[in-house]
Amino acid sequence: MSAAHLTGLNFRQDYFSDPAAWAALVSLLDDTFGIDIDPLRDLGGPDPTSMPFGWFTDEGVLAANLSAFAMPFVLNGRLINAAGLQSGAVRPPWRGRGLYRDVTQKALAWCEAQGFEAVILYTDKPALYEKYGFRPLPLHKYVGQAPIAMDHSGSRSLQPRDTEDLALLQGLLATRKPVSETLAVASSPAMFLINTLLDTDVRLSYLEEYKAAVAWKMPADGHFALLDVVAAEIPSFAAILAGLGILATTVETHFRPDRFQWSGKAVPYESGTRLMVRGPKGSLDHPAMLSPLADF
Structure with a gap:
């Protein structure tokens, strides 16, 4: 029937x-x-x-x-x-x-x-x-001591609803490198853009020197959370902090930071939702998670 x-x-x-x-x-x-x-x-x-x-x-x-x-x-x-x-x-x-x-x-x-x-x-x-x-795939973020920041190189805020900023973001998203070799989206522009608006705590900045858009939060004093980086070449974590002009004590990444010249401790990511996969067999080679900006 x-x-x-x-x-x-x-x-x-x-x-x-x-x-x-x-x-x-x-x-x-x-x-x-x-x-x-x-x-x-x-x-x-x-x-x-x-x-x-x-x-x-x-x-x-x-x-x-x-x-x-x-x-x-x-x-x-x-x-x-x-x-x-x-x-x-x-x-x-x-x-x-x-x-x-x-x-x-x-x-x-x-x-x-x-x-x-x-x-x-x-x-x-x-x-x-x-x-x-x-x-289900188990999800982990990485937490650790902040890297020593380089000299401040400057950045500016990005507003996805601004015509010029939107065009810049769309260009970066079209040529981005995945933030991790373990688990990361290769392309999902619409999800990235809408998620920057759905979570009002997300800050979006552009590092001109590295042609990189950085999605981040400051959930507590001295604690920096890196959510995603959109760039053809990924800058180091130290360069990102320098570009944003942030002095942090502890940091975390919501993906495995194997491309950021920094390492932290894998910590289970507590969330009300689970990431599930139908397809390739096997488990993750390392603890990891997809960026929240890829959430759908």
Whole structure:
């Protein structure tokens, strides 16, 4: 028996070019998670590789959705041709009717047809995806003593909603080097840009000398958190602190810092969500995590 027969809904795929359907997705995610993704329209639009799968009412309400998109990432030194799954939600009146299972199966079938060798996602319900072959990856950040900063080289704040800054960021994102050889995204511009807006504690700075955009936080006095670096060549941690003019006592990176001429202690990253992978077998060669700016 089809999901359409059970619900009386209409299935749609690849609908991001329809303003009304996009607005329905924005409404679904805002109502379900309290997350507003509509600013993506001002940041270059949704990821052009996105493929949404959704069930709509005749009135245009989106009852259930799951979206897939290309998200290549580095795993243990190898570039993985991967897809990500995001924006999975079902409105309360339509839960328990098999809609989420339906869009998950459709999304995974599409990923296989596109030739992706892996699929990744974040979830707070890992058991929901284990039956589809997903396994959780343990996440670790790195914490340690701050490196000795070099002479201050200067930086400026970046505002993604500023036209010139957005163009600069888009250029850097198009040619970025992954921040780690162990686990890091190779390309995910839309996620980086929207995450700089969703988390108001994130600061974004541009180091002109190194042509690098740095996403960072200062969660406590003397403590610096490096979230992501977007550049064709990665500067050292000491150069980043110097460029930002920050004197820190302790620092942390939300990825394995194997390209930053600094090392710290791997510490489990506590979060309400888990990163899950369906695809290449094996575990991480070293403790690691994806940058929060790649969160989806």
